[in-house]
Amino acid sequence: MTSADHRAWPALEHETLEWVPASAWGLAAGADGRGLYDAAAPAFIAARIPDLSAPLVAEAGAATSELARFDAELGSRIQGFAPLLLRSEAASSSQIENLTASARAIFSAELGASRSRNAELIAANTRTMTAALDLADRIDADTILRMHAVLMQDQPRHTPGAWRGEPVWIGTRSDSPIGADYVAPHHARIPALIEDLTAFARRPDLPPLVAVAIAHAQFETIHPFSDGNGRTGRALAQAMLRGRGVTRNVAVPVSAGLLADVDGYHQALTSYRAGDPAAIVSAFAHAALRAIANARQLVAEIDATRGRWETQxxxxxxxxxxxxxxxxxxxxxxxxxxxxxxxxxxxxxxxxxxxxxxxxxxxxxxxxxxxxxxxxxxxxxxxxxxxxxxxxxxxxxxxxxxxx
Structure with a gap:
């Protein structure tokens, strides 16, 4: 591979596969539901260098500095705010997947007192974020599998802690990938793609937020699990921020920043798959700055409440x-x-x-x-x-x- 090839980010390629449904009924290309569909065939990225503009790299660097500064400010107050910010990140990441619940329901679910299924799933995502930070010193395939195992431990039909063995897709139909908007790679490709992804994630030569954003986009492109990909992928982003020393004390709720423009987030993933990683890097940089501003306001409100308690x-x-x-x-x-x-x-x-x-x-x-x-x-x-x-x-x- 030439130097130019290293810097030319690969657009997503596809392979044509045959869909054979488990049951013979259902509408598809053939009378019995059989037909052909195009599945993603992502390129390996471990040795590639994204060709990003200088202003974008500077923007990502500035956002990284702000993340580190906010984390340092809360360092001496870690006991109080780290758990709240961790839960806020888990809740925001879950909300991107349309899983919403009140703070009361989420905290009650952690104590076994919630009747809300969404709250239980968000509580599980909090445990995933915790596991991600605990595993941040080594980003590899086993780390990702362990994160997923924590997230999906109460959903055995989604094989917690194991790569999927079936097609997954994004589209209007649940019974067939034929005609879907996006079909993830064939499951046989997953182990090699994940090994390549984690090799990229461990590279020390890329700016931290650039590496985090691109690794996240590649993970979402691979979609290695039958469910829980988005939440696991955003937990991986937190692990990378911790592993690279950007955050040392708290999980800054970057997902809360992404939540402010979910359309833009998904469009950035689409652009990444078209061979342009700039949009996802920009999305993460803007998300980090939005999340910090939001988290600062949360900290200020809680400080004011804690101060009132002193007089009450x-x-x-x-x-x-x-x-x-x-x-x-x-x-x-x-x-x-x-x-x-x-x-x-x-x-x-x-x-x-x-x-x-x-x-x-x-x-x-x-x-x-x-x-x-x-x-x-x-x-x-x-x-x-x-x-x-x-x-x-x-x-x-x-x-x-x-x-x-």
């Missing part, structure tokens, strides 16, 4: 109620067992400080059927819901749409 709570300073304040900031829905564990108290001794917080108007109690009482901070939950609303707000480019 009037019990003696030796009370465990004061120690619970910082717990509630990061876990605004809590049960007695969790509260006691967080501050190292015996469970029978946790009820008086919880009641003190109720009396001060900081917490509200709620009895959950078969699970006993829960307590919640409506102020923190409202701040998180406002963060989600800002993230999903339509921008001037058009309305938000979502794909599976």
């Amino acid at each position: 709570l009037t019990v003696r300073r030796s009370s465990n109620a004061w120690r619970l304040l910082d717990v509630i900031v990061r876990r605004p829905v809590i049960d007695a067992e969790t509260a006691a564990s967080e501050i190292g108290a015996q469970r029978p001794n946790i009820y008086p400080p919880l009641q003190a917080l109720v009396d001060a108007g900081i917490l509200k109690p709620k009895a959950e059927h078969r699970l006993g009482p829960f307590w919640r901070s409506d102020e923190i939950l409202a701040a998180l819901d406002r963060f989600a609303e800002r993230a999903g707000r339509r921008n001037a480019t058009g309305r938000i749409t979502r794909r599976s």
Whole structure:
């Protein structure tokens, strides 16, 4: 491969395959549903260098610096804000896939008290993000499989932690890939493509956000799983940011930035497949800056709430109620067992400080059927819901749409 070939980003090629449905009925090209379809055949990218304009590289570099700066600012306050930002990233990533739930439902789901299936899926995505950050020191095929296993552990029909063995596609029909807008590569190609992708992801010679954006686009092009590709791919982006040292303390909710223009995000993926990686790099750079601005506002609102609590709570300073304040900031829905564990108290001794917080108007109690009482901070939950609303707000480019 010549130097020019290295810099010419490959447009997606295709191969023609035959579709043989499991059942003989259904509308397709043939009377029994059989027919031909074009599946993606992505090129390997591990040794390629994207030919990006100097202004775009500078833009990506500036966004990277802002990510690092925001992360550093919260470094000394990691205990309170890291869990909230992690959950915000998981919720935003899930919302891109049309999975939405209130902050209250998500935190309740983590305690086993939610009746919302979406909230349970978002809680699973939070665990995936956590696993991604824990695995950030080594980006390889096993890392991606482990992320997916965490995400899909309650959905065995989607083979958690295993590459798909069937076609997947984006289109209006669920019974056939014939005529679909996009058909992912044949499953036999996945292992080699993932090995190539992770080799690209580990390269130290590319600017961090450039590498993250392109690796994400390539992952979404490969679509290695039967479900959960988008959420796993965005978890991989967080792992790469952590592995490259851009973020050290928090998962900056970049997905919240992408959520502000989902149409643009999907169009950028389409452009990438046409041989132009610039759009996805730009999308990630803009998403990072939007996410930081949104997260700063969230931090400011929570700081203001925490400050008000200092005046609302009037019990003696030796009370465990004061120690619970910082717990509630990061876990605004809590049960007695969790509260006691967080501050190292015996469970029978946790009820008086919880009641003190109720009396001060900081917490509200709620009895959950078969699970006993829960307590919640409506102020923190409202701040998180406002963060989600800002993230999903339509921008001037058009309305938000979502794909599976």
